[in-house]
Amino acid sequence: LPIVALVGRPNVGKSTIFNRIINSRVAIVEDKAGVTRDRIYARAEWMGHEFILIDTGGITLDSGEIEEQIKAQAEIAIDEADVIVMLGDVTQHMTNMDETIAKMLYRTKKPIILAVNKADNPEQRTDIYDFYSLGLGDPIPVSGSHGTGMGDLLDAIVGEFGDKANQHEDDSIRFSVIGRPNVGKSSLVNAILGEQRVIVSNIEGTTRDAIDTTFTNDGQKYTIVDTAGIRRRGKVYEKTEKYSVLRAISAIEESDITLLVLDASTGIREQDKHVAGYAHDAGRGVIIVVNKWDLPKKDSTSMKDFENTIRQEFQYLDYAPIVFVSAKTGQRVPDILKLVKEVHDNQTRRIKSSVLNDLLLEATRITPTPLVNGKRLRIYYMTQVAVTPPTFVVFVNDPELLHFSYQRFLINQLRQNFDFVGTPIKILARKRK
Numbered sequence: 001l002p003i004v005a006l007v008g009r010p011n012v013g014k015s016t017i018f019n020r021i022i023n024s025r026v027a028i029v030e031d032k033a034g035v036t037r038d039r040i041y042a043r044a045e046w047m048g049h050e051f052i053l054i055d056t057g058g059i060t061l062d063s064g065e066i067e068e069q070i071k072a073q074a075e076i077a078i079d080e081a082d083v084i085v086m087l088g089d090v091t092q093h094m095t096n097m098d099e100t101i102a103k104m105l106y107r108t109k110k111p112i113i114l115a116v117n118k119a120d121n122p123e124q125r126t127d128i129y130d131f132y133s134l135g136l137g138d139p140i141p142v143s144g145s146h147g148t149g150m151g152d153l154l155d156a157i158v159g160e161f162g163d164k165a166n167q168h169e170d171d172s173i174r175f176s177v178i179g180r181p182n183v184g185k186s187s188l189v190n191a192i193l194g195e196q197r198v199i200v201s202n203i204e205g206t207t208r209d210a211i212d213t214t215f216t217n218d219g220q221k222y223t224i225v226d227t228a229g230i231r232r233r234g235k236v237y238e239k240t241e242k243y244s245v246l247r248a249i250s251a252i253e254e255s256d257i258t259l260l261v262l263d264a265s266t267g268i269r270e271q272d273k274h275v276a277g278y279a280h281d282a283g284r285g286v287i288i289v290v291n292k293w294d295l296p297k298k299d300s301t302s303m304k305d306f307e308n309t310i311r312q313e314f315q316y317l318d319y320a321p322i323v324f325v326s327a328k329t330g331q332r333v334p335d336i337l338k339l340v341k342e343v344h345d346n347q348t349r350r351i352k353s354s355v356l357n358d359l360l361l362e363a364t365r366i367t368p369t370p371l372v373n374g375k376r377l378r379i380y381y382m383t384q385v386a387v388t389p390p391t392f393v394v395f396v397n398d399p400e401l402l403h404f405s406y407q408r409f410l411i412n413q414l415r416q417n418f419d420f421v422g423t424p425i426k427i428l429a430r431k432r433k
């Protein structure tokens with residue numbers, strides 16, 4: 001998905017605009033109170049275009065003057081985003097700091113959209129013309145508090161997307177390696193690449209500061225997404241947790257499969273759970289890789305015990321296979337690619353409608369559809385509409401009647417009958433007309 005970054009000096013209203021944009025998509029996802037306050041990224045949608053929105057203002061260095069903070073935020077936008085939205089504040093007019101930010105943004109070839117916030121009334125909307133002198137094009141007046149101008153801003157944003165969606169249409173299986181710092185991501189990437197005789201290419205990401213590494217193994221092409229993000233270190237903001245989150249999310253979004261790396265010597269930490277959540281939310285394949293398996297003292301049950309802990313801590317990832325490896329000794333490292341290939345086969349599996357409907361008939365016979373307030377759910381037909389992840393539509397009498405538990409039951413039936421290891425499965429209900 002394209003990444004859109006919001007930049008601007010403090011108090012111009014970045015988080016208000018951020019919330020306006022993510023809520024412009026119909027409120028399907030209910031936001032738990034307090035979540036948005038601290039959220040720096042979200043998926044958003046406008047007129048059928050999905051994108052990821054980041055509020056760079058939420059990424060702050062542990063120390064540093066305002067100037068340094070803003071510089072880091074602008075750099076993040078320049079490095080990570082496909083489209084940059086610079087926000088000004090009409091009530092404060094144009095400030096030196098706005099000019100400083102604009103100067104930093106001139107360096108990028110990425111599209112920049114200038115929006116001026118707090119234009120709540122007509123007089124203010126004319127005041128925005130001050131901002132022309134930034135040289136970033138026509139300012140778009142918006143009001144975060146009233147919600148006006150948001151449509152124009154969103155039109156301008158999605159107008160810059162181009163055909164990025166089709167960028168990776170090749171025969172390579174793309175995977176990313178994510179995890180909290182020091183779990184051994186770089187070591188694993190090196191161990192995997194160390195086994196490969198042919199590295200096809202290191203391709204500079206077309207838009208982002210990322211490097212993808214492609215190689216062939218056993219006749220299959222693989223691409224490790226964003227290996228530079230793993231290897232290269234240096235910018236001041238790279239140590240901030242929110243930035244590493246952002247990096248992980250953009251890598252996940254660019255890949256078919258994510259390797260979630262855990263560290264056997266430290267066990268599972270809170271941060272591992274956050275990272276796991278992003279991998280799951282993206283709907284891609286997930287493989288859990290327990291690294292540093294050379295370190296713990298082991299007996300006959302250690303692996304099973306660790307596995308049980310993982311299953312408890314990451315219940316929503318119940319579909320993800322687990323592999324215990326050591327990047328250091330190379331133990332089971334070759335199994336990783338085999339799993340990647342298997343999961344890819346599974347996430348691109350297509351099941352014929354005739355086979356699905358036999359399964360549906362049998363499933364509803366064993367476990368009748370639920371009766372909700374005296375009304376029975378009827379499922380007439382089931383068909384697969386997408387892969388990565390495999391997505392099925394059931395045509396029903398009333399979509400409201402397909403509760404989570406019956407959906408869960410159908411997913412389990414699919415898993416029992418077909419190999420979907422490593423991939424989430426989606427079921428959507430549609431009313432039969």
Ligand code: GDP
Pocket residue numbers: 179180181182183184185186187188230291292293294295325326327328329
């Ligand atoms: P990253 O931050 O996740 O990329 O982690 P690194 O790859 O930089 O590894 C962090 C530290 O763990 C380094 O000191 C590595 O040498 C060490 N390390 C990585 N993998 C293993 C492993 O399988 N076994 C042991 N014993 N150490 C490892």
